[in-house]
Amino acid sequence: MTTHVDPVPILAGLKDFQRDTVEYVFDQLYGERQARRFLVADEVGLGKTLVARGVIAKTIEHLQEKGIKRVDVVYVCSNADIAKQNINRLNVTRNEEFNLPTRLTLLPLHLRSIKARDLNFVSFTPGTTFDLKSRGGTAPERALLFRLVRYALDRTGLRHRGVYRLLQGGSGYENFRRQVAWTPSEFGDGPDMIDRDLADSFVDELRADDERRRAAEETTIHERFIELSDKLQHSTKDYWHERAEMVGELRQLLAKSCVRALEADLIILDEFQRFRDLLDGDSAAAELAGHLFSEQDARTLLLSATPYKMYTLSDEGDDDHYVDFVRTARFLIDDGERAERFDEDLRAFRRSLLELDADNVDEVLVRKSAVESQLKRVMVRTERLGVTDDRSGMLIDRPSTGLRLEAADLHGYLTAEKVSRHLGAG
DSSP states (O other), X not given: OOOOOOHXXXXXXXXXXXXXXXXXXXXXXXXXSOOSEEEEOOOTTSOHHHHHHXXXXXXXXHHHHTTOXXXXXXXXXXXXXXXXXXXXXXXXXXXXXXXXXXXXXXXXXXXXXXXXOSEXXXXXXXXXXXXXXTOOXXXXXXHHHHHHHHHHHHHTTOOOSOHHHHHOTTSOHHHHHHHHHHSOOOEESSTTOEEHHHHHHHHHHHHHHHHHHHHTTOOOHHHHHHHHHHHHHSOOOOOHHHHHHHHHHHHHHHHHHXXXXXXXXXXXXXXXXXXXXXXXXXXXXXXXHHHHHTOTTOEEEEEOSOSSOSOOOTTSTTOOHHHHHHHHHHHHHOOHHHHHHHHHHHHHHHHHHHTOSTTSHHHHHHHHHHHHHHHHTTEEOOOOOTTSTTSOTTOOOOOOOSOOOXXXXXXXXXXXXXXXXXXXXX
16 A cells, blocks of 8 residues: 655645745756755755655655655754654654664664555664764664674574674673574564565675675685684683774675665755765765765755855865865766866856956856856755844744743753663663
């Protein structure tokens, strides 16, 4: 049964300028020219999340009308609590069973339910999704890795002891064994099973990584895993650093498999300037994020009122507003040839402005139009009307009444924080 999403009532609840933005963004992403990435840079307080909700509704309707059997919407922001909150706001069905706020590396435990539904909303944070190599992960992640590593060793005909100690991380040995016992041990597509296709993909990633390292005459993960397991079996030394590094590399390989399995259709990057290095960096995290953004049929919608630095001074170190702007534009354009043409047009526009006189006004206008035309394909910005002293001509303030912050509220918050810290729950 298909989950029908009607964008009409969702758009009806928007202000005119928000609705216009939704229509424009959708036309750029799915119209005749089809940009793969688009930036909504509306000024703070003008409802970028509401715009994103409208785009999501129209996207789901559009893809379902095209016969797409399963639509996956991925929401990424820098804070886990905000991610969970906003994924509920963006879920246009208001049905919480479609929400899967999880770590990417736990996807094998959820993939069966994702495959069974025609619509999924998934929220991630960069720190727990892409930046994995330097982190030991959570106990559930390591327990899942235990099952997958044993599966991989079985597939390659190897049996090896020491896997518990290698993957236990900061958990006590017995506690970790209990965590493993709670983790599904069967592989398949049935209930309470780890998805077999994803497990096989993880094995393929391990083999490919081994082959790459052999070609570079490096020690493979497989060889290091066996060596470290032996050390842990015959020594009381903890080998904490080596274990953490190994877990990080295994999580990275698993995450690559999970990105492909997710089959993202629409990716929302909220306040992406806080994790901008993921967009075009050369780190393992950026590489993994790049796999997600480059999914064959995926569209990426970026939200930020401050997507690049508007102005920097010469004494501000590595920050450069011009470089920052061009870097953002190149990511959005996502086409080497068009990006080079944009760079040339922007430089030519700058030169013509510096040489401005009565004889080259037309050239300035032509250069300006060329730059504008390319930018309008990948970004839009709405600013507040300046018709009032506080620039709020587009909005109506609704003051909150009867709200007071009491001492008991602060005591309650601090108590909850202590409990949260004690449980390690964040």
